[in-house]
Amino acid sequence: MSKQINVALIGNPNTGKTSVFNALTGLNQTVGNYPGITVEKKEGLCKLPRGVKAHILDLPGTYSLNASSLDENVVIELLLNKNDKDFPDVVVLVSDVENLKRNLLLFTQIKDLEIPTILAINMSDVMKNKGISLNIPELERQLNTKIALISTRKNTGIDDLKHLISNYRDLSIEPCLNASTIDVEYFERLQKAFPNQQLYKLWLVITQDVNFGKMTRQEMDVFQFKTKSEVELKRLQQKETIKRYQFINGVLKEGLTIDASKATGLRAKFDRVLTHKIWGYVIFFAILLTIFQAIYDWATVPMDFIDAQFANLSEWVKHTLPSGVLTDLIAEGIIAGIGGVVIFIPQIAFLFLFIAILEESGYMSRVVFLMDRIMRRFGLSGKSVVPLISGTACAIPAIMATRNIENWKERLITILVTPFTTCSARLPVYIIIIGLVIPNNYFFGLSYQALALMLLYIIGFLMAIFSAYVLNKILKTKSKSFFVIEMPSYKLPLLKNVGLTVLEKTKTFVFEAGRIILAISVIIWGLASYGPGESFNNAETIVAAENPELSGIALDDAIASHKLEHSFIGIIGKTIEPAIKPLGYDWKIGIGIATSFAAREVFVGTLATIYSVGSSEEDENTIRNRMASEVHADGSKIFTFASGISLLLFYAFAMQCMSTLAIVKRETNSWRWPMIQLGSMTVIAYLAALVAFQFLK
Amino acid sequence: MGLTIADLKKGERGIITDISSNDIPLKLLEMGCLPGNEVQLVQVAPFADPMYLNINGSHLAIRRETAALVLIDKLLNE
Numbered sequence: 001m002s003k004q005i006n007v008a009l010i011g012n013p014n015t016g017k018t019s020v021f022n023a024l025t026g027l028n029q030t031v032g033n034y035p036g037i038t039v040e041k042k043e044g045l046c047k048l049p050r051g052v053k054a055h056i057l058d059l060p061g062t063y064s065l066n067a068s069s070l071d072e073n074v075v076i077e078l079l080l081n082k083n084d085k086d087f088p089d090v091v092v093l094v095s096d097v098e099n100l101k102r103n104l105l106l107f108t109q110i111k112d113l114e115i116p117t118i119l120a121i122n123m124s125d126v127m128k129n130k131g132i133s134l135n136i137p138e139l140e141r142q143l144n145t146k147i148a149l150i151s152t153r154k155n156t157g158i159d160d161l162k163h164l165i166s167n168y169r170d171l172s173i174e175p176c177l178n179a180s181t182i183d184v185e186y187f188e189r190l191q192k193a194f195p196n197q198q199l200y201k202l203w204l205v206i207t208q209d210v211n212f213g214k215m216t217r218q219e220m221d222v223f224q225f226k227t228k229s230e231v232e233l234k235r236l237q238q239k240e241t242i243k244r245y246q247f248i249n250g251v252l253k254e255g256l257t258i259d260a261s262k263a264t265g266l267r268a269k270f271d272r273v274l275t276h277k278i279w280g281y282v283i284f285f286a287i288l289l290t291i292f293q294a295i296y297d298w299a300t301v302p303m304d305f306i307d308a309q310f311a312n313l314s315e316w317v318k319h320t321l322p323s324g325v326l327t328d329l330i331a332e333g334i335i336a337g338i339g340g341v342v343i344f345i346p347q348i349a350f351l352f353l354f355i356a357i358l359e360e361s362g363y364m365s366r367v368v369f370l371m372d373r374i375m376r377r378f379g380l381s382g383k384s385v386v387p388l389i390s391g392t393a394c395a396i397p398a399i400m401a402t403r404n405i406e407n408w409k410e411r412l413i414t415i416l417v418t419p420f421t422t423c424s425a426r427l428p429v430y431i432i433i434i435g436l437v438i439p440n441n442y443f444f445g446l447s448y449q450a451l452a453l454m455l456l457y458i459i460g461f462l463m464a465i466f467s468a469y470v471l472n473k474i475l476k477t478k479s480k481s482f483f484v485i486e487m488p489s490y491k492l493p494l495l496k497n498v499g500l501t502v503l504e505k506t507k508t509f510v511f512e513a514g515r516i517i518l519a520i521s522v523i524i525w526g527l528a529s530y531g532p533g534e535s536f537n538n539a540e541t542i543v544a545a546e547n548p549e550l551s552g553i554a555l556d557d558a559i560a561s562h563k564l565e566h567s568f569i570g571i572i573g574k575t576i577e578p579a580i581k582p583l584g585y586d587w588k589i590g591i592g593i594a595t596s597f598a599a600r601e602v603f604v605g606t607l608a609t610i611y612s613v614g615s616s617e618e619d620e621n622t623i624r625n626r627m628a629s630e631v632h633a634d635g636s637k638i639f640t641f642a643s644g645i646s647l648l649l650f651y652a653f654a655m656q657c658m659s660t661l662a663i664v665k666r667e668t669n670s671w672r673w674p675m676i677q678l679g680s681m682t683v684i685a686y687l688a689a690l691v692a693f694q695f696l697k
Numbered sequence: 698m699g700l701t702i703a704d705l706k707k708g709e710r711g712i713i714t715d716i717s718s719n720d721i722p723l724k725l726l727e728m729g730c731l732p733g734n735e736v737q738l739v740q741v742a743p744f745a746d747p748m749y750l751n752i753n754g755s756h757l758a759i760r761r762e763t764a765a766l767v768l769i770d771k772l773l774n775e
Contacts, residue, residue: 063724063727063728064724064727066723066727068722068723068724098754099754099755101729101754101755102727102728102754102755105727231719234719234723235719238726241726241727241731242726242731242732245731267756268739271739271740271749272740275740275742277742277743365758368758369740369742369747369749370742372742372746372747372758372760373743373746382747406722406724482722482760482763483747483758483759483760483763484722484724484725484728484757484758484759484763485757485758485759486728486755486756487739487749487756487757487758488756489756
């Protein structure tokens with residue numbers, strides 16, 4: 001087998017880099033993580049002409065090789081390390097035609113590293129509308145490379161790009177300009193100190209330390225070479241940037257013409273409305289409202305269908321497999337638990353769909369712009385809006401999305417308050433409780449249940465804002481406030497990109513959640529099916545003696561619930577019951593809450609497991625029906641309006657997600673912040689639930 | 698003397714002459730905020746902050762306090 005060509009896709013954010021990646025690899029792609037850090041690593045395979053294959057790596061978007069975030073640093077680390085197995089044979093620099101000038105800055109930097117670099121100019125379909133024309137041969141000559149003019153929207157030029165990749169050996173590796181002229185004497189000394197190293201690489205290593213903290217490198221210990229202060233180095237970096245732009249302006253004078261009279265002002269027209277002082281906010285809230293309507297109301301059709309399918313499946317397993325311990329575990333524990341997650345696929349997919357569309361279309365930047373001033377009052381940044389919105393899907397990617405917040409204090413506060421936003425793992429709990437305790441009536445076309453859900457989202461968001469405000473007052477970190485955000489042009493989201501994102505994220509959610517639920521269901525089932533001592537093992541005799549009037553199904557039910565109460569889980573539950581009784585819960589809900597500290601979505605599966613073990617019935621009861629029929633010892637219902645609201649508030653505020661705690665630990669680099677989060681959020685949740693239940697009961 | 702981007706009104710344009718601080722983030726320079734380039738104020742959020750700019754064809758938003766560090770000569774609209 002011939003060697004694969006290693007290709008790295010590099011480019012500014014918003015250039016359609018991911019679309020190029022999707023066009024090259026199709027469905028042959030995997031998403032993982034770089035070892036040790038939580039930056040997403042996307043790679044895939046691409047078939048080239050003549051049976052050659054290319055390994056394509058989609059690197060995080062960056063404006064230059066001067067890293068200021070963890071994601072951007074991945075790009076530099078790779079390009080500086082020739083021994084990395086992913087070190088590119090050829091770089092494809094993806095640029096968009098409208099921002100060619102800015103994109104070329106990164107291009108000239110990579111060229112200076114003497115790596116073959118193809119320039120892929122994307123979005124060529126908009127050239128005519130924007131009055132842009134390019135002189136490709138002239139650009140190729142001045143930039144010392146080959147150019148592929150592509151449009152991922154119209155699917156043109158991809159074959160040219162593939163052709164260029166397979167012939168990467170013909171590309172020149174000569175740099176575009178000589179950056180060392182910004183301080184000739186300094187660069188001469190640097191080269192003398194490390195004669196075996198490439199000069200621009202040395203410079204990047206030195207400035208990377210300034211930009212991004214000390215890196216240990218065995219091959220070149222640049223720390224000895226400290227002849228300039230940080231301020232001087234920063235000034236040199238500025239000079240370098242200016243010099244690069246001078247070169248680029250020269251190139252584009254010949255290679256690019258823009259006839260402004262032919263340009264259509266689509267951006268201006270949209271911006272006039274979408275960033276308007278009043279309409280901007282009205283539209284933003286209308287969009288949010290639509291999202292909630294969709295995930296609550298529209299998603300119920302496929303959800304009811306899935307619910308019924310799982311109830312049938314469970315029935316089918318019970319009747320088909322030989323009855324026994326294993327069959328019970330599969331039917332009552334595993335299928336019920338997995339069903340509790342699978343049912344939420346429609347809602348989670350809807351959420352990811354909307355977020356993907358908002359990001360892809362360029363609208364999210366406008367929201368950041370509109371919200372920055374308001375968010376700053378609470379110690380947040382306009383960029384905190386993105387984590388707070390995507391936190392409605394899952395707090396983990398949301399916390400990773402805080403990386404582009406430049407100011408550390410604003411970033412820390414965002415990380416700390418993001419788990420208050422209503423993530424999709426809370427949905428299973430919310431939906432089932434709302435369904436039980438809120439009447440299913442309509443009010444001007446909006447259902448009460450949808451309004452209740454909306455209210456929970458608002459409560460979560462307000463709590464996030466309020467705690468940010470408090471944290472802003474408490475935290476004494478001093479850091480420079482600074483904020484730059486690109487306002488990309490509006491684009492119609494590509495179906496393929498959005499579809500792949502939704503598919504990928506939903507898959508991850510289901511498998512991650514599924515794994516935890518599977519494990520916990522099995523444990524809970526085991527603990528519920530076995531117990532110590534006489535009262536568990538002789539349940540039949542004891543119950544029959546105590547209730548001589550019972551017979552048949554009623555007797556079986558009484559035995560099952562007696563057994564459950566004296567099983568291991570029953571004993572644990574009874575022990576913690578005093579702590580949760582003031583909140584209006586019984587011990588079964590207590591077990592659900594305790595297991596939810598692993599992950600919230602476990603709640604439904606846990607209850608399903610406990611309830612199914614606790615009844616002898618073989619009817620086709622769904623989880624919701626079982627919960628509705630649960631009663632206290634005195635016959636009163638367990639899930640009332642008061643206990644329901646109390647439970648909803650507990651889940652709204654409590655920090656019940658181990659994965660989020662782990663990610664906070666990684667992003668803040670200490671256990672201190674996740675522990676503070678866990679402690680304070682749990683206390684807030686307990687108090688809120690306590691007040692609600694005592695007040696409403 | 699001393700006009701900055703923060704003094705522009707919506708739709709007005711200027712030429713960047715100097716940057717009055719070493720603390721100006723490198724990222725801003727990389728996005729084209731360099732002496733000699735043209736800047737136009739496209740839109741402002743409520744309270745005129747942040748400011749949505751078109752610098753040299755790059756569209757970006759920065760806060761008012763950063764905008765006040767970038768010196769300009771105002772261009773008259775023809």
